[in-house]
Amino acid sequence: MGTLPDSEIALAETALLFARLDEPEADWRGARNHLSLLAREAAELSHWAGESAAAQAEALSGMLGARHDYSGDYETYDDLQNANLISVTERRRGLPISLGLIWLHCAEVAGWDCYGIDIPSHFILGLDADDGRVIIDVFASGQTLDDEDLENLLMRVQGSKPQRGGTIGRGRMGKRDVLLRLQRNIAHRRYKAKNLPGTLLCVEDMLRIAPETIALWQEAAVLNQQLDQMAAAVRCMGRVVALIPPGEDADVARATMRRLRSRLN
Structure with a gap:
């Protein structure tokens, strides 16, 4: 996956591989079968959902939010199982990023232009069609957000009122960005729990799909140093x-490497 262009990355399959690395004994085959079921249902949506962004968003919400009961985990939000795709498919609960990944998987099968929008402390989707764009909050079972809803959401997660006419978050995210955001959630929670070996493993997993990301190599260097x-x-x-x-x-960077080398002797 690390060598593929973004458009060729299999989003759900890669997230499932990450989940298997974290939980080798979990029922990954059951999760993959469920993702295949969702893909078949999503393909059917494309035949009747219509061409408007609102109709496509409603179809996804009906399928994932209503029929399959996918929603955010409000009670145990920081539980690491909310970022593991195997657990998310079993429980139908997760973080915004892990739920969003499932929605993106289904929208891609349906042939719709859906993408992640990265905002601090949250993750939402944009869905574009000929009639414009719809914003979807997957954590709220697929609720579509109008301008007032979006402003209130940004106020809640950012703590300040967004500027009028400003861009939402950091714009359209690629598939690799979504996967890295998923893993970043795990790394952050492990680091807060002072699990440095687990944090390092997560950073190394991120380097599997982004092997030329300098910041990740720097982070891995720091964690290895902390672990002596x-x-x-x-x-x-x-x-x-x-x-x-x-x-x-x-x-x-070269000066840092020289200092680290001196500690080997």
């Missing part, structure tokens, strides 16, 4: 030095 794994920290900084463009930041 100096040889691994040096290797990670070596990747930073190899990838980073010439300039002041490259000089800092």
Whole structure:
């Protein structure tokens, strides 16, 4: 997956592989069968849902929110099972990003232009059609958001009123961005729980699909250093030095690698 262009990434299949890495004994076959069922149902939606963004959003909401009861986990939000796709398909509950991934999987099968929108502390979807765009809050079972709803949501998660005419979040997210956001949720919760080995494993998983992301190699170097794994920290900084463009930041990276090497002796 790390070598593929974004458009060719199998979003749900990759998330399922991540889930298997975290929970090798979980019923991944059951999860994959369920995702296949959802794909078949999503393909049927495309035959009758209509061409408008609102109609397509309503069809997805009826299928995933109503028929299959997918919704946000309001009671145990920070539980790590909410970010594991196997657990999410079993419980029909999850984080905004893990639920959104399932919606994106189904929308892609239906042939609709649906994408993630990255906003702080939340994740929503945009769905475009000839008549415009609809914003979907998958955590609320697929509720569509008008301008006032969106403003209230942004106020709640960002703590300040969004500027009128400003862009929503960081715009349209690619598939790789969505997968990295999913894994970032896991890494953040593990780090808060002081589980440094688990955090490092999650960062290494992110590097599987984004092997040229300098910030991830830097993060891996820091975590290895905190775990007193100096040889691994040096290797990670070596990747930073190899990838980073010439300039002041490259000089800092080389100096950091020299310091780490000195601790090997």
